Amino acid sequence: MTLSLDSSSYLLVLTGAGISAESGVPTFRDANGLWEGHAVEEVASPEGFARDPLTVWRFYAERRASMAGVVPNAGHRALADAEQRISDRFLLVTQNIDGLHAAAGSQRVVELHGNLMRSRCTVCDRPPFEDRTVYRPGVAPMCGRCRAEGRDALLRPDIVWFGELIPRDAMARIAAFVDAAGAQLRFLAVGTSGLVYPAAGLVDVVRARGGRTWLVNAERPANVDSFDEVAIGPAGTVLPALLAG
Numbered sequence: 001m002t003l004s005l006d007s008s009s010y011l012l013v014l015t016g017a018g019i020s021a022e023s024g025v026p027t028f029r030d031a032n033g034l035w036e037g038h039a040v041e042e043v044a045s046p047e048g049f050a051r052d053p054l055t056v057w058r059f060y061a062e063r064r065a066s067m068a069g070v071v072p073n074a075g076h077r078a079l080a081d082a083e084q085r086i087s088d089r090f091l092l093v094t095q096n097i098d099g100l101h102a103a104a105g106s107q108r109v110v111e112l113h114g115n116l117m118r119s120r121c122t123v124c125d126r127p128p129f130e131d132r133t134v135y136r137p138g139v140a141p142m143c144g145r146c147r148a149e150g151r152d153a154l155l156r157p158d159i160v161w162f163g164e165l166i167p168r169d170a171m172a173r174i175a176a177f178v179d180a181a182g183a184q185l186r187f188l189a190v191g192t193s194g195l196v197y198p199a200a201g202l203v204d205v206v207r208a209r210g211g212r213t214w215l216v217n218a219e220r221p222a223n224v225d226s227f228d229e230v231a232i233g234p235a236g237t238v239l240p241a242l243l244a245g
């Protein structure tokens, strides 16, 4: 399977939890979609947060803690190199919240589902801010600006939960890239089970425009038949070879 980065093609890339697996970050499937007996969709949801913010903060505090010492792998680096080579004809959309693409040097990144190391207020319009704090169990952080204005307001992770809309600017950036690419658009999905929308629908957006589609994944995902070319294997090994040309 080859994917040459020629002088005219536009490459839209989608990554999921699988590209970070070789960095030691567990995927959702590894955990069978569960966390301490909770369905991830329950914990990673506004209803779950409203019902039990302490449990949700413990889920994310543990994921923040587990990122200590985690570094990008060869798969992340291969994508950063590809971006260097074709610049504004490259766009990386990630479902991941681990920040490893930026850590590998990728700059043209759309974090579709937010970022684990950012928080935002549930009440005021203070912009989301970097927050690497591993809040202790039983602690749900409160907004300092709201407290100064005399009200109690919970902070939440700046993450898109199930049932929440993807940020408008993220979707607009993807749409603008797809429009600019026209007939030169190609699509590469890496390390995703293709189950979560709207990310899982991107391959169909490209196919509808006649674009060629590639998949690199450890196993055949639900939407494998949507791809013209499929390489089954670890992203850290397959991607550097695939993108070398």
Ligand code: BV8
Binding pocket: 015, 016, 017, 018, 019, 021, 022, 027, 028, 029, 030, 044, 095, 096, 097, 113, 159, 160, 161, 162, 163, 164, 165, 166, 190, 191, 192, 193, 194, 195, 196, 197, 198, 216, 217, 218, 219, 221, 233, 234, 235, 236
């Ligand atoms: C929205 C942040 C409008 C949280 C996440 C019914 C049908 C269709 C859609 C829906 C439906 N009901 C509701 C919906 C919409 C819903 C959805 O798609 N649900 C699914 C579960 C059916 N989507 C939403 O709610 C989205 N918003 O649609 O708004 C709307 C609003 C209301 C109602 C309807 C519509 C928002 C979705 C965002 C959710 N937030 N993350 C957090 O991370 O804590 S999604 C979460 O799931 C992560 O982002 C994660 O990335 C993703 C899981 O997917 P993958 O990344 O693919 O990970 P997974 O573990 O599943 O797979 C890993 C793959 O890697 C595997 O295939 C494995 O083989 C492979 N792999 C492993 N190791 C390697 C490897 N590959 C290569 N190399 C390796 N080494």
